[in-house]
Amino acid sequence: MGKLDGKVAIVTGGSRGQGASHVRKFVDEGAKVVFTDILENEGKELESELGENVKFIKHDVSNAEEWENVVNKTERTFGNVNILVNNAAFGKRSRIEDCSEEEYRKVIDVNQVGTFLGMKAVVSSMKQVEKGSIVNISSVEAFQVSGDAPIAYIASKYAVRGMTKSAALDFAEYGIRVNSVHPGAVKTAMLENADPEEYRKLEESIPLGKPADTEEISNMVAFLASDESSYSTGSEFLIDGGVSASL
Ligand SMILES: NC(=O)c1ccc[n+]([C@@H]2O[C@H](COP(=O)([O-])OP(=O)(O)OC[C@H]3O[C@@H](n4cnc5c(N)ncnc54)[C@H](O)[C@@H]3O)[C@@H](O)[C@H]2O)c1
Secondary structure, eight states, X not given: OOTTTTOEEEEESOSSHHHHHHHHHHHHTTOEEEEEESOHHHHHHHHHHHXXXXXXXXXXXXOHHHHHHXXXXXXXXXXXXXXXXXXXXXXXXXXXXXXXXXXXXXXXIIIIIXXXXXXXXXXXXXXXXXXXXXXXXXXXXXXXXXXXXXXXXXXXXXXXXXXXXXXXXXHGGGTEXXXXXXXXXXXXXXXXXXXXXXXXXXXXXXXXXXXXXXXXXXXXXXXXXXXXXXXXXXXXXXXXXXXXXXX
16 A cells, blocks of 8 residues: 555656656555646656656646646546645756846746745645645755855745745644755756766765665655655755754
8 A cells, every 4th residue: 555545646847856756656655646847748758657647737837827727637637636746946056146137036936936836726626625735845955055055046945944834834724734845965867967076075075975866855755745744744854864964
């Protein structure tokens, strides 16, 4: 028996990286999953690989109308929504002087406003089943700002940390839990193409000696999505190989 048997989930930014890993994990644990992304080709490929319990919808998380469409299609295809993972995000590593107003607003629009719109869009569907779990993906950088501080990305990830607590208090009366996950370095494509010397330095800086595999983050996300975490809400789950232990 899977820990997500009978659950209906929406995962954003699911075409690649950690989002794709969460989709795979959720399916393995028995969920029916709608995943969304702006990357259409990768999304369609993953959809056809994973079969009938998975549906891909092209979707920009910063667009409120598209959110309405995603929730309506999820309900029609699989039923009311039990789980939302707000995973989609992006950000260049721009310092203040190099970050245009346009870039700043775009990062906030996707990472922060997208998370707000997602929570707002699913709440009525979750209320129907009197239960729900929302997992907002933030970062260890919402606790500890790294040397080359990317202003917009960090602002958005601190915001997601606070929004999670606000939503948790708002939604508690409906039986809807909201928690944030704060990964440290994760082995996604970007890191795998890194300069070998930079990668070695990164490994040395992590007490557990390596960046996380995407599956290690997915295990945490699936736990929070499931009823196993039934008494956790408004909480922050750091998963960083020990990096923040020295804070
Ligand atoms: N990789 C890391 O080391 C790391 C560390 C801490 C936190 N995170 C967070 O983990 C999450 C997943 O990141 P990842 O490492 O898998 O990166 P990724 O770039 O591989 O995945 C992000 C996905 O979001 C999608 N996306 C971007 N803008 C979108 C939009 N407007 N609408 C819909 N989808 C959009 C992208 O197309 C991509 O598929 C992000 O929230 C990221 O901030 C990553």
